Amino acid sequence: MTNSIYTTAAPVARLIEELHKLPGIGPKSAQRLTYHLLRAPAEDARALAQAILEVKEKITLCSICQNVTDADPCSICDDHGRDSASLCVVEEPLDILALERTRSFKGRYHVLHGVLSPMDGTGPGDLKIQELLERLRSGEVTEIILATNPNLEGEATAMYISRLLKPLDLRITRLARGLPMGGDLEYADDVTLTRALEGRQEV
């Protein structure tokens, strides 16, 4: 017995293991979170467990825009004050939160739930592209903003969708690429700087 290494009680080890499965939570963080929950009041831990269960029970995808929602259609699709002519296509639900925070877009959204990635085996069939095409049938939408991320996969996905939509006679745009505000030209990477030059605007 003395030679076997001591391990913590099974329920503790199990929680460490489950937390360690989450993205960005290493083994040390998982331990620290576990001991935090052990010390925390029982109602706090229960509230967290309950919130996890509820999010799986109550949240579905909006049948129109594919955003996560607890009511179908979601609050954005259900908002008649928004501009139905402008549709912003994003990768993830989190991107909608980021865009909404700017308060500068009043159109509607469509969530792809991913990007094309041959490396990860994600093809067009794994994204909500079919649902996008169906939404465009009514002819209400006149502009598509392809707001996928400005990286290799995001660009490739935007390119793929723009080709697909070409026959539909829509205005298809992409968010501007350039120097981030508050950034420093000296530290900008080559690709960003090239994009900023290409996209230069008259003052």
Added chain:
Amino acid sequence: MTNSIYTTAAPVARLIEELHKLPGIGPKSAQRLTYHLLRAPAEDARALAQAILEVKEKITLCSICQNVTDADPCSICDDHGRDSASLCVVEEPLDILALERTRSFKGRYHVLHGVLSPMDGTGPGDLKIQELLERLRSGEVTEIILATNPNLEGEATAMYISRLLKPLDLRITRLARGLPMGGDLEYADDVTLTRALEGRQEV
């Protein structure tokens, strides 16, 4: 409606909020974890929620050493192969895991569950010091290793306990302070270097 900022569905917002309450989880991490759980298979999310609930239900403190355990006494206190003469006093259950990983201590432990911290209002009564004194009554323990952290509060707590135990005629030791293995003398801070000099040993 158009002027009010869009927020995500209530159950999603609630989970973000609950995760954000955890130490080291900022608002961005809480969002990312939430959307990860939304995408994760239902059984994975349930396993995490279950592990959180179980840890609160099944885990208690060992009545002897105050370590977290699902059986009382815990597996260390219940292990007759260990040396009952040597008692290592630590701040937190995690410290036991760290010490056990070294496989170089075969005695028993006592968990204080904190350190003296006037700033946070933690006094001797908030730590498991009374329980420590009671354990020492039998006279079985002959050496106390004060393994609190080598920082201000850890040192103060060790000092407090060592004074308290002085009348008991025990060997009272503290873990060696000095340069960490693999460290670099050039980058050592003054206090560590001073301690390393004071504690220098003949080769």
